[in-house]
Amino acid sequence: MQRPHVHPYIPNAVPEIKREMMQQIGIKNIDELYADVPKKFLINRKLNLPEPISEHEIKEHVEALLRRNKSTMNMPTFLGAGCWSHHVPAVVDNIVSRTEFLTSYTPYQPEVSQGMLQAMFEYQSMICELTALDVANSSMYDWASALGEAVRMAVRINNRAEVIVPKIIHPERYSTLQTYVEPLKMKIKPVGYNRETGLLDLEGLKHQVSENTAAVYIENPSYLGFVETQAEEIAQIAHDKTALFIVGVDPTSLGILKPPGEYGADIVIGEGQPLGNHLNYGGPLLGLFACRGEMELIRQMPGRIIGMTTTHSGDKTGFCMALQTREQHIRRERATSNICTNEALCAVASASYLALLGPQGLKELGEITMTKTQYAMQELTKIKGVKAPLFEAPHVKEFTVNFDKTGKRVRALHQALLKQHGVHGGKDVSKEFPELGQTALYCVTEVHSRMDIDRLVLALRKILRGRR
């Protein structure tokens, strides 16, 4: 049977209506509306696109395809590295499904968009509380692009040509940073780490930092999961040369870890995905961006910032976009960034998530995660030839597992885990850090039960003993 001609998403596709409207504007054929398109460019063939199908068929088709995936729900998965499994409360999903939020655009007309604006103001405010800084924007794309933007912001402030980063950094963030600062012809200088503790080599840092240093950047917890306990000293070293201090965070750690604003951070960035956003195969994510409340910094911030104000009549508080003169739609080529569409709805998810957890919940989240992580490390280390973690520093929810003494490669072990035991190991980092040998980065959060961890340990034992 022929599908009806009138597509459900296009009300005026009804032939009579179409005719009536054409008549009204004085044309006989729709093609007349394209008369100014040079003939030679008009498509005169059928494009290689699918035939339209009904909603039911779409559902069947897409679900059949997606059944070929195996999700973290079907297999204990110990992957993190920038995208982390946490419980997302049903309330969060419910709130972000509200189509008043979901189907709205950027709140250019604040009077009719107070809901979104207030939610974003609350998100910004909560990020400020977590980081102990006074200003946060309403989101960047992700941690990696936020890093690129943060370094560019530092350069706008002090006009210097170098940035110092730790050698232990997520390679995707490093690569994104390179892409973002390449046009500025900046030099990225990596600083090494202590092989025992993983912590930044302070002597190396002092050696590298100079009057040319725009910013010193660290990640806390680091990419390989340990906590950088020397943060205060690093801040001091950066500030001694009046460089800015940028700290990248996993915000789920900020119920237990000192807020970077208290140890001297000028700019804090990070990944907001674990605050109430699902994995979604790595996107959308949520770039956090906060800074100290001085005008010198605020004026150079990228992205959208929501501020509190009042009505003209002064009788009511309200919210609207603030300091728009930094942004591309006003300042054009002199804008602080080109960002326009960001991750607003993910920010709403995070605001509602943090509201649900509250101060105590966020602290508990950190404690639970850290405790389970400790358990996993202890149990893994009991396996002959396995060492977890490699570094003697506190670990929050991710940690290195080294397999050198097993004589096996990470890749082979992980394949066996997956294929024989239905367990997904962590991320193989042996190519990223060859000096660490056969090492993987594992992640344990509150969603991993003791049983999951025990299953991993048992499976590894069996594989290493050469048994199924």
Next chain:
Amino acid sequence: MFQQARWDEPVIFKLGGRGRRGCDLPSVEDEISKLTGIVADRLPRTIKRNQLPNLPELSEVEVVRHFIRLSQMNYGVDLGFYPLGSCTMKYNPKINDLLATSISELHPYQDESTAQGILEILYTLSRWLAEITGTSEVSLQPSAGAHGELLGALIMRACHRFNGDAEKRTELIVPDSAHGTNPASGTMAGFKVVVVPSNRNGCVDLRALKAAVSERTAGLMLTNPNTLGIFEEEIDEIAEAVHKAGGLLYYDGANLNAIMDKVRPGDMGFDIVHMNLHKTFGTPHGGGGPGAGPIGVCKELTKFLPVPQIAYDKKRRRYFLDYDRRESIGKVRSFYGNVAVLLRAYAYILSMGGEGLEEAAEISVLNANYLTKQLKEIRGFDLPYAEGRPRKHECVFSAKPMFKETGVRALDVAKRILDYGMHSPTTYFPLIVEEALMIEPTESVEKEELDRFVDVLKQISNEAYTNPDLVKKAPYNTAVTRLDEVKASHPKTMALSWRMHQKRNIIKDAGP
């Protein structure tokens, strides 16, 4: 008459009470805690948080009510007409939201063998988008249109560097009618932005363009149809002028909706094209994101695309993430793109098919011209540029005559439209139109609603000429009346967070 919800909802920090909580977490099993104790207690003092963060303490019920009340004070496409020009606020199909939830627990670093379904979807989507835009290969990674622009500009740079031309080709040309993101992206990518004026028809002034191009030209960024909704009919000559000078042509896809399956950017000579899936392909905009801004490029530029590209290994019949691309510019973000958005666009194309996309384009253009015809008759509004030529998906009116005659500005008209339960057009853009009202109805609106919009503007015009103060003080029926936006940005009065507000307490908290 329309009346938006008014909840007088306090800032969340004022709600709740000590000891309440809205969510419990899985507990640590006794067997574990016996072994480990509370590990966080043993964090060194230098790095341990010693004071709980100042977050509100609310029960689950209170959190739900707070945010649902807020949602009721927010206007979205699902509530009514949203003719925000350049933003293509079309309907967002519900089936797509539903399907998107089924990838929520997929991790980006999963072994490829466990992600073949989503990889196939992404691969196929990238092929369809290449077909629609007439490009050779598509990267799905950019998170938004501007992100795609940045990537596109960086690819231009990479291309010229590859040809040993980078030092010389430092100028990026944009028309004066361009979106603000174009010049901003160009600067971010390290170019000097050169602005070319529009001609009397609102199109690129070919003579000015020819004078502007040189051996310093890296490329031109262009929207077609442009931001006035007018098709750049001299596109062939424009492309030739830029290419002859050795520059590349970039297509800003914000207005792609008007020409889907009618004409393709690649065929018109564009080398790099971005698409806004949250505009053209019906994915929801979420109040400011997440969106997705994939870019397509011509054959010569595919080698510069960011890693990884999603590829298909015919021999082994499997999809994989291809990192083996030597000339790649690297990465512009983590992982592979906003996959939950990309999946929605895939489902959208399935529903529309090629013919549906073409119909969407045609009806969006029909709707815009239907509005143009009638709005032209309304006192106080003027349709500048290209008299008599059809618009494409949008039209830009000027409220300059009204302003001169009554003192009522485009801004006031926009605010007054809100009182009638509709969203306003984009205002004061493009910059080449004074008192601009940029109207894009999209294909998702029924004729009756278009007629109602015309009636609303007639009514507002009447009000402006009889009782201008009524319009100047609008809106009245929204959650709040007109806001003092200057106060929000002034260094002396700004309150950009609750923390800052409490420290400074300058905005008198007039709320409940």
